[in-house]
Amino acid sequence: MMNFSYARAESVGEAIAAVSGDPHARYIAGGTNLVDLMKYDVERPGRLVDITRLPLREIAATAGGGIRIGALVPNSDLAYDARVERDYPLLASAILAGASAQLRNAATTGGNLLQRTRCYYFYDVGAPCNKRAPGSGCGAIGGVNRIHAILGASESCIATHPSDMCVALAALEAVVHVAGPGGERTIAFEDFHRLPGDRPEADNTLRHGELITAVELPAPRFGPHHTYLKLRDRLSYAFALVSVAAGLELEGDTIRDARVALGGVAHKPWRVPEAETLLRGQKPSREAFGAAAERLLQGARGQGDNDFKIELARRAVVRALEQAAAATPQRQSDKSIN
Template sequence: MTPFNYQHPTSIAEALNSVGPGARFIAGGTNLVDLMKENIERPERLIDLSGLGLDSVQSTADGGVLIGALVSNADLAWHPLIERDYPLLSEAILAGASPQLRNMASTGGNLLQRTRCYYFYDTGTPCNKREPGSGCPARTGLNRIHAILGASEACVATHPSDMCVALAALEAVVHVQSLRGTRCVAFKDFHRLPGDAPERDNQLDDDELITAIELPPARFAEHARYLKIRDRASYAFALISVAAALELRGDVIQQARLALGGVAHKPWRNEAAEALMQGQTVSPALFARVAKLVLEDAVPLDHNGFKVELAERAIIRALTEAALGAPHGGNTP
């Protein structure tokens, strides 16, 4: 780890005025510190956000929820409003990391965590995310955990977050602030596909700070499921994960939301597949059609072809359990 200076601002304005070349914001540090230890990140200054107060969960005037960027993952998962109205989000958070990490990790930081691609973490190999233009050895190397949707010649890395998959399904909005003002970014637009610039994970500018994540009024509390398929039950990233949310009238689907993790550079939604379910009666045949549609453009690599069938089966299972109103909290290793 290289030496760095440390700042502890006490206001958003002070934090934003501290931004400059070589500076990085730090909240819980559960990803950034690891990257610094591996010499992947080498900030000259760390701007500690812990004194900014952005740590509350509040109801909004329209019946939604505003989550401060510094709310810990643990506090968010167990917050009464989230458990009651957005159990999908609670379930996704509790499927990730370990209790110790969830106690430290921040909501805003979760959105910004970087891929766990082996080659990204190995500074002895090329990686277009670390060094643009150097190459992507994962395309022909060990690529069992890599993307099957939305990848490019430049990068086949996947986004690692569980929480973000649920936020995508719930159509969250990210609140962002800089010295130039504030803006809101729809969650589906926040993260980027790799294209020819995989070093950019999201749409944030260097001088912008996430201040909050907003959830719309709850519609899916009764019929939602987060399913995570992983190699082991303890502290493992998803091979495939599915956030499924249904609004039902009887057994007829009024609205459906579906997002996948472990398959792409960002949480993956297919709005055509969601639209296919609207107005339809819940059935295994319908969910099988949805799964086929979501995966029809999949391009597996040498070692991850199994992900296509695994994702199809996971989609069918998650939608089935969501329709049944299955109890929350169970995740498959």
């Protein structure tokens, strides 16, 4: 871990000024990923700007019937917030599927979006990685890659985004509020994370100095027809091999609309609007769900160790949609999968 200087911001403006003026400066909040990466010397910021004292801790109702979640709301507070439990149980479930109680207490809403990949090669400074050291090559291609991407990968990077919460946020079509040296802007969740392409070092579309101030959710939908299904190598405290956030709007026994997002399979939460369109007007059935899964996984490509994820993701999508349709969302403490 490199030594660094430290600054504590008292206001959003002060924070932005401190980071945008220094190419080696980074914001720090919960620190659950950044401090970890700094210990591995993967991240080597020259200066940290502490934003934890900024007034970004509120969960407030919006005019549109949704909520606006301050960037510093801890993951656990968000998951256990009464409104979130009632109106956005998919989000609560996804959060509780991730990490541990301790990490959720420290990790923040904004920080969760900025988690970096768990790729072994990214984490190991003794190995090549284009994301960490652009131009050094991708160690995972042709290497150990059972946790890697099957969708949207590139010749230079096959890393996945590790967040659970973000998979739910994708299905819920959240909007990210950002403040930067050029003022404020909003980013559709869809457009927040990016695919690696030939610039895998960039996980998302934030510009240097931009600060996430809030994540906004539109008015609640799906009622009881949602689930977050996470499959992993041990039953808790492990990153997803594959996860699915699903929500259905049912009218009688007909699907009026659907949202499905996949985690653990790509450099960003994976959504395919055409797959959701396929479900519209259908009766819930394994056939209909299977067709949606096919569409979601169209173009999926394995790298060897992770070939199984294609079939696993296909089956997980079907199961998640069954759970959503039956209004029997996966419980995160009961490890049997209904």
